[in-house]
Amino acid sequence: EEADETEVGRYHGRKQGREESYTRTVITFTKGAVWDYIEAPRVDSLGHSYIGCEARKCHLHLHGISNYHNYPPFYSSPNGLGIVMGTGNVGEYLSYEEDEVNTFLSRDGGRTWIEAHKGIFIYEVAAHGDLIVMADMTKRSKQIVFSWNEGKSWYDFDIADMGIMVENIVTDPTSSTTKLMVYGTRGGDSGVLFHMDFSALNQPVCKGLWAADTASSDFETWSPSAGGRYGGGDGCLLGKNTVYTRRKQASECFNEEQFQHPVEKKNCECTRADFECEMGFIRVLGEM
Numbered sequence: 001e002e003a004d005e006t007e008v009g010r011y012h013g014r015k016q017g018r019e020e021s022y023t024r025t026v027i028t029f030t031k032g033a034v035w036d037y038i039e040a041p042r043v044d045s046l047g048h049s050y051i052g053c054e055a056r057k058c059h060l061h062l063h064g065i066s067n068y069h070n071y072p073p074f075y076s077s078p079n080g081l082g083i084v085m086g087t088g089n090v091g092e093y094l095s096y097e098e099d100e101v102n103t104f105l106s107r108d109g110g111r112t113w114i115e116a117h118k119g120i121f122i123y124e125v126a127a128h129g130d131l132i133v134m135a136d137m138t139k140r141s142k143q144i145v146f147s148w149n150e151g152k153s154w155y156d157f158d159i160a161d162m163g164i165m166v167e168n169i170v171t172d173p174t175s176s177t178t179k180l181m182v183y184g185t186r187g188g189d190s191g192v193l194f195h196m197d198f199s200a201l202n203q204p205v206c207k208g209l210w211a212a213d214t215a216s217s218d219f220e221t222w223s224p225s226a227g228g229r230y231g232g233g234d235g236c237l238l239g240k241n242t243v244y245t246r247r248k249q250a251s252e253c254f255n256e257e258q259f260q261h262p263v264e265k266k267n268c269e270c271t272r273a274d275f276e277c278e279m280g281f282i283r284v285l286g287e288m
Contacts, residue, residue: 022093023061023093023094024037024059024061024092024093024094025059025060025061025062025064025088025094026038026285027110029109029110029111029224029225029226029237030226030237030238030273031238031276033273033275033276033277034273034283034286034287034288035285035286036285036286037059037060037285037286038059038060038061038062038110038113039059039060039112039113040053040058040060040090040113041060041090041104041112041113041114041115043115044090044102044115044118045102045114045115045117045118046118050090050091052091053090053091056092057092058090058091058092059090059091059092060089060104061088061089061090061091061093061094061095062074062086062088062104063086063087063088063094063101070096071087071101071120071137072085072086072087072121072122072123072137073086073087074086075123076125077129077175078174078175079125079128079129079174079175079176079261080125080128080129080175081128081129081222081244081246081261082106082107082108082109082129082222082224082244082246083105083106083125083129083132083150084105084109084110085103085104085105085123085125085132086103086105087101087102087103087104087120087121088102088104089101089102090115098120098138101120102115102117102118102119102120103115103116103117103118103119103120103121103123103134104116105132105150105151107150107151108222108224108225109224111225111226111227114151116147116151116154117134117145117154119136119138120136120137120138121134121135121137121145122134122135122137122166122167122168122169123169124169124170124171124175124180125171125175126171126175126177126178126179126180126198127175127176127177127178127198127254127255128175128176128246128247128254128255128259128261129150129175129246129247130148130150130206130253130254130255131146131147131148131178131198131254132146132147132150133145133169133180133196133198134146135166135169136166137166139163139165140163140164140165140186141164141166142158142159142160142161142162142163142164143156143157143158143159144156144159144182144196146198148198148201148252148254149249149250149252150249152249152250159182159194159196160186160192160194162186162187163186164184164185164186164192165184165185165186166182166184167184167185168182168183168184169181169182170183176257176258176259177257178198178199178201178254179195179196179197179198179199180195180198181193181195181196182194182196198254199254203252203253203254204252204253204254205253205254205255205256206218206219206247206251206253206254206255207253209245209262212245217248218247218248218253219245219246219247219248219251220245220246220247220248221243221244221245221246222243222244222246223235223242223243223244224237224242225237226273234268236268236271236274238273238274239268239270239274240265240266240267240268241266241267241268242263242264242265243263243264243265244261244262244263245261245262245263246261273288
């Protein structure tokens with residue numbers, strides 16, 4: 001076990017004693033005009049409050065692309081409407097300690113987040129956002145973890161007889177199919193590739209597209225929003241109200257590969273949040 005963990009550490013190129021304890025993550029919904037910290041989930045994936053956050057202000061901090069060998073970066077797919085994945089931690093600063101970093105998910109474009117799973121996972125969004133597939137990235141594992149309800153619940157199964165070191169999970173560029181590929185190494189430097197087809201779950205095709213938001217429909221409408229803090233409380237962002245139709249979180253169904261999300265757009269009355277800053281103008285973080 002000890003030797004294998006050392007090998008895993010070399011595989012990820014980890015450095016001991018890195019001094020990066022003052023990094024924080026910020027987010028923008030206005031193409032950079034206004035930035036703010038990411039609101040942290042109230043509880044973790046086990047339903048427990050985050051330790052130490054009662055006495056100080058905690059936010060969610062996520063690892064980016066510059067450290068992708070160690071931690072999967074924040075990730076989304078145009079077809080997975082509203083879904084954003086990331087690895088990070090809740091606290092004052094971004095953590096580089098493996099036991100403090102977990103996997104997080106947003107289903108409203110980064111406005112609110114949940115801790116989806118304990119640990120550092122590599123992830124992929126498939127089937128128009130109706131399917132999320134993950135694998136542990138820090139140790140050899142036989143298991144693949146997946147969710148068909150956008151992180152509300154997770155299921156796992158063994159993909160191999162012996163543990164593999166997963167490098168990545170990929171699907172088609174449009175993220176519209178239930179087919180994915182997992183690749184990595186096993187037994188030292190021996191490469192391995194798995195093909196997965198989740199249509200074997202035999203989920204029915206989603207119904208009720210044109211009756212979205214009704215009890216009999218598998219679909220709902222969703223509008224990206226900044227939550228009202230920066231003028232986006234009415235569903236307007238940058239002068240437009242965009243309404244997407246997507247599958248409900250709890251609907252036990254998949255959309256067909258050729259499915260396209262209906263979208264409607266209309267102009268909104270301009271507010272202060274709809275204007276870009278002049279070059280060189282500086283706004284205080286979290287202020288309008």
